[in-house]
Amino acid sequence: MQQEAILRTEHLTKRFGTRTAVDDLALEVFRGDVFGLLGPNGSGKTTTIRMVLGLLQPNHGSITLLDQRSSDKHGYLQALRRTGSIVEQPTFYPFLSGRENLRGMATFAGLANNRMTHARIDEVLEQVGLAERANDSYRKYSLGMKQRLGIAAALLSQPELIILDEPTNGLDPAGVVEIRKFIGQLAQQGITVIVSSHILYEIQQVCSRVAIIKFGKLLVQGSVNELLSDREGILLSFKYPDQAHKAEQVLREVQAQTPWLKSAGCIQAEPGSWAPVGSTLLQVEAPIDYAMEINALLGEKGIYAAEIRRQEASLEKFFLELTEGQAPDSTQSSAHIQQLSTTGQGRNA
Numbered sequence: 001m002q003q004e005a006i007l008r009t010e011h012l013t014k015r016f017g018t019r020t021a022v023d024d025l026a027l028e029v030f031r032g033d034v035f036g037l038l039g040p041n042g043s044g045k046t047t048t049i050r051m052v053l054g055l056l057q058p059n060h061g062s063i064t065l066l067d068q069r070s071s072d073k074h075g076y077l078q079a080l081r082r083t084g085s086i087v088e089q090p091t092f093y094p095f096l097s098g099r100e101n102l103r104g105m106a107t108f109a110g111l112a113n114n115r116m117t118h119a120r121i122d123e124v125l126e127q128v129g130l131a132e133r134a135n136d137s138y139r140k141y142s143l144g145m146k147q148r149l150g151i152a153a154a155l156l157s158q159p160e161l162i163i164l165d166e167p168t169n170g171l172d173p174a175g176v177v178e179i180r181k182f183i184g185q186l187a188q189q190g191i192t193v194i195v196s197s198h199i200l201y202e203i204q205q206v207c208s209r210v211a212i213i214k215f216g217k218l219l220v221q222g223s224v225n226e227l228l229s230d231r232e233g234i235l236l237s238f239k240y241p242d243q244a245h246k247a248e249q250v251l252r253e254v255q256a257q258t259p260w261l262k263s264a265g266c267i268q269a270e271p272g273s274w275a276p277v278g279s280t281l282l283q284v285e286a287p288i289d290y291a292m293e294i295n296a297l298l299g300e301k302g303i304y305a306a307e308i309r310r311q312e313a314s315l316e317k318f319f320l321e322l323t324e325g326q327a328p329d330s331t332q333s334s335a336h337i338q339q340l341s342t343t344g345q346g347r348n349a
């Protein structure tokens with residue numbers, strides 16, 4: 001089934017003087033996505049979002065938001081009315097309550113000061129879990145609550161799409177969990193969410209699709225499952241460390257004739273792993289369905305694993321591999337993009 005694109009950018013480019021902050025960017029966000037716009041500091045996330053929201057003029061390229069093209073100013077404004085956002089922390093009055101601040105915001109957004117608007121304010125306060133603290137003054141709110149009040153303001157106009165730029169910035173771990181949970185709830189209510197972050201693990205669990213950018217360029221884009229599908233592996237532990245090394249040798253010898261076996265290598269168990277820290281594990285790059293075949297291959301040589309487990313693919317590891325150690329115009333990065341596109345992992349067109 002064809003998915004409906006709620007946002008599409010084509011050749012989107014923004015330069016500040018000689019610096020290219022966003023470079024030929026092609027993003028595609030589908031209705032119902034929680035779309036993670038990910039990239040290290042300074043990679044162009046905020047600049048992209050500001051262009052989508054009409055706060056910055058691109059040098060080149062086009063944006064289609066809710067079926068309205070950026071070249072049609074009037075139509076695009078209509079699309080923006082159906083979009084909520086937080087780009088910078090909105091300015092709230094510290095001595096006014098959450099509810100009073102939202103009333104001010106509603107007036108500012110052009111909503112009538114009537115019973116319907118007041119009911120909507122109660123609704124969004126409920127939605128962001130601030131109903132019970134609605135009459136407390138803003139200065140008494142925690143950072144997480146302040147962030148949620150910002151989201152409540154963005155929800156006032158019942159948007160179909162909400163764009164949150166680095167909503168977890170400055171929050172403590174509990175605040176991050178709170179925002180993540182909340183993003184999940186927005187998605188359940190049928191609101192498409194675009195959320196940017198430079199800290200991948202903070203939001204990866206809620207994202208259905210992601211785009212990873214660096215130096216303004218798209219490195220990869222696609223569904224999280226799609227991107228990680230062939231990156232999961234198998235970990236084997238052994239009673240004696242030398243067995244792990246022998247097992248590695250056995251698998252390497254058959255690797256050339258075994259199409260499902262991509263690699264095998266010994267690693268040390270890290271903190272947080274199920275195996276004792278520092279113990280030697282054999283890491284096999286192969287689908288978990290082949291665990292039995294691996295067992296059989298090793299058994300033929302009299303080597304028996306003590307434990308075999310699936311190694312979850314990590315989006316964070318993938319992100320670091322993609323974003324670390326690249327120069328702005330690195331040929332390595334374009335080769336990688338190419339490879340991901342041709343294997344169908346990237347949605348880079």
Ligand SMILES: Nc1ncnc2c1ncn2[C@@H]1O[C@H](COP(=O)(O)OP(=O)(O)OP(=O)(O)O)[C@@H](O)[C@H]1O
Pocket residue numbers: 016019020021039040041042043044045046047048166197198
């Ligand atoms: N108004 C501006 N004038 C000049 N350079 C700018 C301006 N805004 C952004 N830049 C530059 O453009 C690049 C991209 O910045 P941007 O803020 O979009 O990145 P980001 O991915 O949102 O970073 P962060 O995660 O730190 O918020 C950076 O090199 C930044 O210094």
